[in-house]
Amino acid sequence: MSNDIIGAAKPRIDGPDKLSGRARYAADHYPANLTYAYGVFSNIASGKIASIDVEKAKKQPGVIEIFHHDNFPKLHRSPSNFAQQNKVDEARLPFEDNNVYYGGQFVALVVADTFENARDAAHFVDVTYQESKPVTSLTAALKNGDPKQAKSSRHTRGDADSAFASAAHQVDVTYTTPVETHNPMEMHATTADWNNGNLTFYEASQGVVFAKNTIAAVFGINPARIDARAPYIGSGFGSKLWIWPHAVAATAASRELGRPVQLVVPRAQMFTTTGHRPATHQNLKLGADANGKLQAIVHDSVNSTSFVGNYVETCGSVTKSLYDCSNVRVTHATAQVNQGTPTSMRAPGAAPGLFALESAIDELAEKIGMDPLALRKANYTETDGSKSLPFSSIHLMECYEKGAKEFGWDKRTPEIGSMKNGTEILGWGMAACNWEALKRDCNARVALRADGTAFVSCATQDIGTGTYTIVAQTAADVLGLPLDKIHVELGDSAYPSGPLSGGSWASASALPAIHAAAKKAADQLKGYAVEEDAVFADAKTDDLSLADGKLSLKGGQSVDFVQILQKRKVAEAFGEAYTTGATGDEYSFRSFGAHFVEIGWDPGISRLRVNRVVSAIDCGQIVNTKTASNQVEGAIAMGIGMALFEQTEYDHRSGMPVNNNYAEYLVPTHADYPEDVNVLLLDYPDYKFNDLGIRGIGEIGITGMAAAVANAVYHATGKRVRDLPIRIEDLMSA
Amino acid sequence: MRDFSYMQADSVGAAVASHAKGADSAYISGGTTLLDLAKLEVMRPGHVVDVRKTGYDTVEQLDDGRLRIGTNVTNTDLAYHPIVKEHYTVLSDALLSGASTSIRNKATTGGNVMQRARCAYFRDTAAPCNKREPGSGCSAIGGHARSVFAVLGTSEHCVVAHPSDMCVAMAAIGGVVNVEGPNGKRDIDFLDFHLLPGDTPHLEHALEADEMITHVTLNAPIKGGKSHYLKLRDRASYQFALASSAVIVAMDGDVVRDARIAMGGVGTKPWRAAEAEKSLTGKPATEENFAKAADILFANAKPTDDNAFKVPLGKQAVVRSLQTVTA
Numbered sequence A: 001m002s003n004d005i006i007g008a009a010k011p012r013i014d015g016p017d018k019l020s021g022r023a024r025y026a027a028d029h030y031p032a033n034l035t036y037a038y039g040v041f042s043n044i045a046s047g048k049i050a051s052i053d054v055e056k057a058k059k060q061p062g063v064i065e066i067f068h069h070d071n072f073p074k075l076h077r078s079p080s081n082f083a084q085q086n087k088v089d090e091a092r093l094p095f096e097d098n099n100v101y102y103g104g105q106f107v108a109l110v111v112a113d114t115f116e117n118a119r120d121a122a123h124f125v126d127v128t129y130q131e132s133k134p135v136t137s138l139t140a141a142l143k144n145g146d147p148k149q150a151k152s153s154r155h156t157r158g159d160a161d162s163a164f165a166s167a168a169h170q171v172d173v174t175y176t177t178p179v180e181t182h183n184p185m186e187m188h189a190t191t192a193d194w195n196n197g198n199l200t201f202y203e204a205s206q207g208v209v210f211a212k213n214t215i216a217a218v219f220g221i222n223p224a225r226i227d228a229r230a231p232y233i234g235s236g237f238g239s240k241l242w243i244w245p246h247a248v249a250a251t252a253a254s255r256e257l258g259r260p261v262q263l264v265v266p267r268a269q270m271f272t273t274t275g276h277r278p279a280t281h282q283n284l285k286l287g288a289d290a291n292g293k294l295q296a297i298v299h300d301s302v303n304s305t306s307f308v309g310n311y312v313e314t315c316g317s318v319t320k321s322l323y324d325c326s327n328v329r330v331t332h333a334t335a336q337v338n339q340g341t342p343t344s345m346r347a348p349g350a351a352p353g354l355f356a357l358e359s360a361i362d363e364l365a366e367k368i369g370m371d372p373l374a375l376r377k378a379n380y381t382e383t384d385g386s387k388s389l390p391f392s393s394i395h396l397m398e399c400y401e402k403g404a405k406e407f408g409w410d411k412r413t414p415e416i417g418s419m420k421n422g423t424e425i426l427g428w429g430m431a432a433c434n435w436e437a438l439k440r441d442c443n444a445r446v447a448l449r450a451d452g453t454a455f456v457s458c459a460t461q462d463i464g465t466g467t468y469t470i471v472a473q474t475a476a477d478v479l480g481l482p483l484d485k486i487h488v489e490l491g492d493s494a495y496p497s498g499p500l501s502g503g504s505w506a507s508a509s510a511l512p513a514i515h516a517a518a519k520k521a522a523d524q525l526k527g528y529a530v531e532e533d534a535v536f537a538d539a540k541t542d543d544l545s546l547a548d549g550k551l552s553l554k555g556g557q558s559v560d561f562v563q564i565l566q567k568r569k570v571a572e573a574f575g576e577a578y579t580t581g582a583t584g585d586e587y588s589f590r591s592f593g594a595h596f597v598e599i600g601w602d603p604g605i606s607r608l609r610v611n612r613v614v615s616a617i618d619c620g621q622i623v624n625t626k627t628a629s630n631q632v633e634g635a636i637a638m639g640i641g642m643a644l645f646e647q648t649e650y651d652h653r654s655g656m657p658v659n660n661n662y663a664e665y666l667v668p669t670h671a672d673y674p675e676d677v678n679v680l681l682l683d684y685p686d687y688k689f690n691d692l693g694i695r696g697i698g699e700i701g702i703t704g705m706a707a708a709v710a711n712a713v714y715h716a717t718g719k720r721v722r723d724l725p726i727r728i729e730d731l732m733s734a
Numbered sequence B: 001m002r003d004f005s006y007m008q009a010d011s012v013g014a015a016v017a018s019h020a021k022g023a024d025s026a027y028i029s030g031g032t033t034l035l036d037l038a039k040l041e042v043m044r045p046g047h048v049v050d051v052r053k054t055g056y057d058t059v060e061q062l063d064d065g066r067l068r069i070g071t072n073v074t075n076t077d078l079a080y081h082p083i084v085k086e087h088y089t090v091l092s093d094a095l096l097s098g099a100s101t102s103i104r105n106k107a108t109t110g111g112n113v114m115q116r117a118r119c120a121y122f123r124d125t126a127a128p129c130n131k132r133e134p135g136s137g138c139s140a141i142g143g144h145a146r147s148v149f150a151v152l153g154t155s156e157h158c159v160v161a162h163p164s165d166m167c168v169a170m171a172a173i174g175g176v177v178n179v180e181g182p183n184g185k186r187d188i189d190f191l192d193f194h195l196l197p198g199d200t201p202h203l204e205h206a207l208e209a210d211e212m213i214t215h216v217t218l219n220a221p222i223k224g225g226k227s228h229y230l231k232l233r234d235r236a237s238y239q240f241a242l243a244s245s246a247v248i249v250a251m252d253g254d255v256v257r258d259a260r261i262a263m264g265g266v267g268t269k270p271w272r273a274a275e276a277e278k279s280l281t282g283k284p285a286t287e288e289n290f291a292k293a294a295d296i297l298f299a300n301a302k303p304t305d306d307n308a309f310k311v312p313l314g315k316q317a318v319v320r321s322l323q324t325v326t327a
Ligand SMILES: Cc1cc2nc3c(=O)[nH]c(=O)nc-3n(C[C@H](O)[C@H](O)[C@H](O)COP(=O)(O)OP(=O)(O)OC[C@H]3O[C@@H](n4cnc5c(N)ncnc54)[C@H](O)[C@@H]3O)c2cc1C
Pocket: A663, B026, B027, B028, B029, B030, B031, B032, B033, B034, B035, B036, B051, B071, B075, B097, B098, B099, B100, B103, B106, B107, B108, B109, B110, B111, B112, B113, B114, B115, B116, B163, B164, B165, B166, B211, B212, B213, B214, B238, B239, B240, B241
């Protein structure tokens, strides 16, 4: 690959469209005769709808129809099969019956001629409930009985219990993490438009193929009749991977009314009916010998789930392979609460899981009297113990060393509160980060066109991460065209089937397919060029190369590739390619890294801020240093939020969320982002994983971040906070 | 949001007359409180009178040294006004610590004085709230009551803190709220403008029916006074105060000649701390005396289940502010 394209810091090609407002999101589509839907949401967390009186609401201006469990059409649940690409986390359909399983559940849907009229009329729908006592927290759920064990994600090797019991040093502690809400900027939204049994479906979605298949399953129709589109989404962080009740509600209303329907989920209901990261309780037991060598690791985790879906947060997913240890047990379990169904949120499992593991490692280091970084190095391994397979490509040791050097870790004095700057006590902490390298089947199509441009299409998405740009770079690299000649089309299920934008697998799945398709397109062009009567009639295709928009013969002439196509009287030379998601069974594929964090604690005014971060990341070939660094920087911000701010708070009596807006659900502001953040990208291609050596970078940055902050807080204050978020009252002296 | 009639007034007389036509009228200026709460159906005005074209959009220094701020002056303009920046630092800092840039660009002086509580239960029409529905009960008590709840001036009927930063600085500076209504003009002492919740938490201010704020007039700066606003919160921006302090101190050598202290985030109204001020006057500016003043300030604090930390935090805020202005 040439260096001026692959690995270059290219600005986003979709930037101008976004800045100018030309980029249209799910709720920016206004088909003729559009109607607007607005939900009525339960204001109890558990019980039954006793009655719904819509008479007054129906008389409000502009109201067209009001749906609820008595008149909503009968539909089918999606089978929720990942392989068939129709997975959902909340299988229950809206308005299935009169049960209320969580606060903020859809209980009615008002459709009107304008958004304002729909919202206004929704306030006139009179719902009465038979309320039952809700389970309002994971703690409460665990008091009600044993959690349900999740067998499939359980891992055991050796004898963890007895190895722990006989270990020279032991740590046995419990960590908790709260419910977090994804809170992407863009609201969840659907614009559904049926025409003669065909559906055009604009959805704020991280997966148009899944969206198409799921809606097809729910409505019992052939997926080919659905065109699901999400050319732009205002991020999702996992909340837009699967179809949620609003999309079904809007699509059904549209079919019933014979008119397009648009539904935007209000911010408050983003906290209830479109998924969240569940609360977790995690018990960690670490046993080590006198030198710090790990003898036993036990990670027992339980998370909250809903009464209408069983979502498992796999907190131990990294624990089983990060360190060299022969005796390991990792278990997961769930307990039901009256909240909407949880779902994947950026680095599901690993983000809360590594908060626990990487905090516990520091607690162990403290017990042994070892430097936390030295303890990690002492347990470094290049073999995935859970699979007994070598890692395909690992440079974690280099992450530790480069990060430590850049940060100045050797200047850390280990005594609590020993580092100061003015009125601030400084705390230095670090943690490993880790994420599985995944990929999925992918198809793509690339065409070199007679107008001098190239056209790339794939039914994957750009969720704000830069996918458009790196797809263009990949095609440009093969086709020898400048980026502005490459037209990329994503986010439409009509294109060749591509992967969900999730799991950090979109790049690793899509770019090899696009690369292969581009090669085929180039090959077809070369084939045309050597045909009888063509420009290079006597040449061998192997001697032809594409660069700067020209096809050149080794040691011979160059011609504009357009001429070849024009001579042939075809619109394009194109290639379609498929690359597999299968990875073989010789290696374990993971990405690695380390965070180093400085916090400042001003005990005189109880102010806690993150001052400085160095993160070293080993995630394969970097395609675009700008978008890649940006992913890690964003994840660092999100990790700071996870450590210090984020938490969906519920009234413990009613179970209703109380901070369901952007003012009170705290995420970091610009002012919270440290001025000094340094992301080191190691850039070692992993050719065992795919032809391009790419592993993906969307999630790894948030993993370990909360632990690095907590470890730094401990270093400054001597307070080991095991319950996120870390709040100033946890640190104030009694 | 319910439909309402709308009238843009071109004079205070027209505004008052239009407002007086119905019992469910509301003035609107920046709309950052009113429209937010109207969308939630917490406020349901039937008639809205827009006051932004009534004038009152300048800041003037009066002959007696006081500062007269028109109700329609935006929070941003006020914060950056040269006189405010130079002579009322505490007010400029307080304003700039509030909300976000875009909200401050819209928010006005009168609107800020009149802003409503940020309590989650007040904002949720399904929850009992004595402020929204007198007599229905207070959901915050025994519920979730951390960040925006008070420890001073609470009652068994309401425990929410007054949300404003601007008003805390104004309470420290002192002055009057100038109002005009059907019975003419009058001035209300700034410290009497906001009411304690007592058993009538729905009554929040001293305005009579249909009265409109035309100005806030602040006292002349204290000679030789140094001022400071310190806002403590979980994140660095865009959050209401957990605790904040506005202090103005003038020294005679090492001795405090004059001290003005007001607190935010901890009181049910902008909290002027007269006793604490008195304890400092004529005393040397020592850490010990500052700590004593802080103890006096919070002597009667009554935290909720969730916000006991606000007592030590509030003390820290005021001590650090005093240190800063006397350093
Ligand atoms: C997300 C968010 C965060 C915020 N954070 C902060 C913060 O950190 N600190 C802070 O101090 N504030 C904060 N605020 C509150 C903000 O400062 C107020 O909303 C704003 O000052 C209100 O001014 P306005 O002109 O928009 O008022 P409006 O919304 O127009 O009016 C508010 C009230 O005042 C009445 N009113 C308006 N003008 C007059 C008048 N001339 N005479 C009589 N009554 C009048 C209205 O009827 C209404 O009841 C925040 C607000 C939001 C939405």
